[in-house]
Amino acid sequence: NKDINYIYDIFLNQYNNPNMVIRDIKVLQQAIHRSGKRMRIIAKPTDTNEAVVEKDIHPRPPPLKSQLKPRPPVVTVMGHIDHGKTTLLDALRNSRVVDQEFGGITQHIGAFSVSLNSGAQITFLDTPGHAAFSAMRSRGANLTDIVVLVVAADDGVMEQTVESIKMARHAKVPILVAINKIDSPKADLARTEKMLVEVGIQVENLGGDVQAIPISALKRQNLDQLTEALVLQADLLEIGADPTGPVEAVVVESKVHPFRGKLCTVVIQRGTLKKGDILVAGTSMAKVRALKNDAGKVLHTVSPGYPVEIEGWKELPSAGEQVLQVGTEKRAREVLKFREEEESQMKMKSDAEVIAEKEQQHEVEYKEKLALKRQLGRYKVKREGPRKPEISKDDDGPPSLNIIIKADVDGTLEAILDTIDTYDSQDCKMELVHYGVGSISENDIELAETFQGIIYAFNVEVPPNLKESIKTTSIKHFNVIYKLVDDIKEEINARLPAKE
Numbered sequence: 130n131k132d133i134n135y136i137y138d139i140f141l142n143q144y145n146n147p148n149m150v151i152r153d154i155k156v157l158q159q160a161i162h163r164s165g166k167r168m169r170i171i172a173k174p175t176d177t178n179e180a181v182v183e184k185d186i187h188p189r190p191p192p193l194k195s196q197l198k199p200r201p202p203v204v205t206v207m208g209h210i211d212h213g214k215t216t217l218l219d220a221l222r223n224s225r226v227v228d229q230e231f232g233g234i235t236q237h238i239g240a241f242s243v244s245l246n247s248g249a250q251i252t253f254l255d256t257p258g259h260a261a262f263s264a265m266r267s268r269g270a271n272l273t274d275i276v277v278l279v280v281a282a283d284d285g286v287m288e289q290t291v292e293s294i295k296m297a298r299h300a301k302v303p304i305l306v307a308i309n310k311i312d313s314p315k316a317d318l319a320r321t322e323k324m325l326v327e328v329g330i331q332v333e334n335l336g337g338d339v340q341a342i343p344i345s346a347l348k349r350q351n352l353d354q355l356t357e358a359l360v361l362q363a364d365l366l367e368i369g370a371d372p373t374g375p376v377e378a379v380v381v382e383s384k385v386h387p388f389r390g391k392l393c394t395v396v397i398q399r400g401t402l403k404k405g406d407i408l409v410a411g412t413s414m415a416k417v418r419a420l421k422n423d424a425g426k427v428l429h430t431v432s433p434g435y436p437v438e439i440e441g442w443k444e445l446p447s448a449g450e451q452v453l454q455v456g457t458e459k460r461a462r463e464v465l466k467f468r469e470e471e472e473s474q475m476k477m478k479s480d481a482e483v484i485a486e487k488e489q490q491h492e493v494e495y496k497e498k499l500a501l502k503r504q505l506g507r508y509k510v511k512r513e514g515p516r517k518p519e520i521s522k523d524d525d526g527p528p529s530l531n532i533i534i535k536a537d538v539d540g541t542l543e544a545i546l547d548t549i550d551t552y553d554s555q556d557c558k559m560e561l562v563h564y565g566v567g568s569i570s571e572n573d574i575e576l577a578e579t580f581q582g583i584i585y586a587f588n589v590e591v592p593p594n595l596k597e598s599i600k601t602t603s604i605k606h607f608n609v610i611y612k613l614v615d616d617i618k619e620e621i622n623a624r625l626p627a628k629e
């Protein structure tokens with residue numbers, strides 16, 4: 130097989146040893162990765178019969194410089210609210226529609242391309258504002274090549290202007306400034322430029338290297354200058370992509386259409402997309418049924434840098450998710466199955482963490498509650514000297530059961546106390562003489578003997594040196610709460626006068 134030989138070559142190239150045996154599956158995976166071929170490894174390790182399969186799919190390693198072809202830059206418009214981002218995007222979209230043959234009705238699909246008179250192309254993401262930008266970034270998608278920072282000349286640099294600058298800088302995306310609303314009577318270009326410099330944007334007019342184009346989005350003034358500046362910037366960046374091999378793209382937006390089903394707009398990053406291709410994005414897959422641009426025009430192939438709306442998704446992918454092409458639908462289903470399993474495992478893990486945290490919190494609360502109960506003297510222990518059992522057998526009053534409870538931890542003790550707390554019968558009085566955490570002490574035995582009580586020991590022992598001193602006291606051991614409580618109930622029943 131040609132592919133296998135190719136991968137073997139890469140492998141040899143790296144290790145330079147024709148006698149080397151591939152023992153580590155990872156080494157082979159790396160070689161395949163480097164080759165850019167989409168292959169699965171099905172190997173039988175010598176000690177098991179289980180096949181080892183590369184279960185997930187990943188983007189290819191970056192292409193070589195020689196493989197790059199020019200592509201349109203992808204531009205995001207950012208800036209303070211009301212400074213004119215939406216107006217600018219509308220103006221750019223509409224300026225284009227006039228020149229094009231199709232009907233002139235465009236739809237918001239999340240991105241659109243503009244053809245310039247020079248023949249150059251620019252792709253704009255048309256969800257303005259930094260929410261969309263950061264949603265993408267949070268998924269690791271670095272789609273934007275250039276940020277157009279819109280600053281209204283009548284308002285100057287505002288809070289969100291500064292935030293946008295920070296985001297662009299953080300993402301290492303170059304900024305181009307559009308000073309908007311120059312038609313406004315209150316426009317002050319010089320002041321706006323000065324403000325920009327103050328926040329670190331060195332505009333060209335003031336000796337810096339950031340292009341700042343004065344425009345009016347509303348009056349459509351200087352839009353050509355803005356787009357030309359973008360092309361210039363793109364040239365400086367030497368933007369390029371590899372249009373061959375399996376497709377890689379990023380989801381910009383997705384939605385459900387009443388007739389066309391689940392749609393999602395992607396911008397192609399690598400490879401050339403066509404109808405019939407099989408894609409996976411997160412835990413959704415598509416067999417591409419139709420490709421359309423924002424003017425509803427059917428496209429047959431889409432190359433890097435261009436946006437396209439894809440029909441044929443089984444589930445809706447999310448914005449920022451990576452789209453990868455696979456060979457067959459079977460392979461796509463395998464990848465999804467693997468990813469779903471991973472996802473549910475991650476969820477289980479995080480659920481377990483939440484539960485552990487809650488349990489810990491619970492324990493703290495228990496301790497606090499117990500301390501409070503002690504303070505309030507709800508279970509006031511009459512420790513000062515022995516006292517007489519409240520009811521003796523020759524009394525006329527109801528019989529009573531005197532108990533002492535010792536448990537290994539506060540939490541269990543509290544649970545036992547809570548349960549017996551609900552007991553309130555007049556037929557047999559239950560008296561909690563003493564309770565505590567820790568092993569049985571001399572004091573416990575003394576109390577029990579004085580009050581003719583029963584010691585309930587939960588997960589605690591009688592120290593060997595005390596075993597001798599136990600005379601009449603009954604000590605009952607338990608390690609299950611309900612069994613302990615059941616036993617108390619039985620003791621109470623045994624004391625109740627027989628019914629006639």
Ligand code: GDP
Pocket residue numbers: 208209210211212213214215216217257309310311312313344345346347348
């Ligand atoms: P966004 O919040 O940044 O998307 O701002 P919009 O595009 O919604 O614009 C806010 C307001 O500014 C709207 O009333 C626009 O008509 C107005 N506006 C936008 N661009 C210009 C412009 O170039 N000149 C003037 N005078 N007003 C503009």
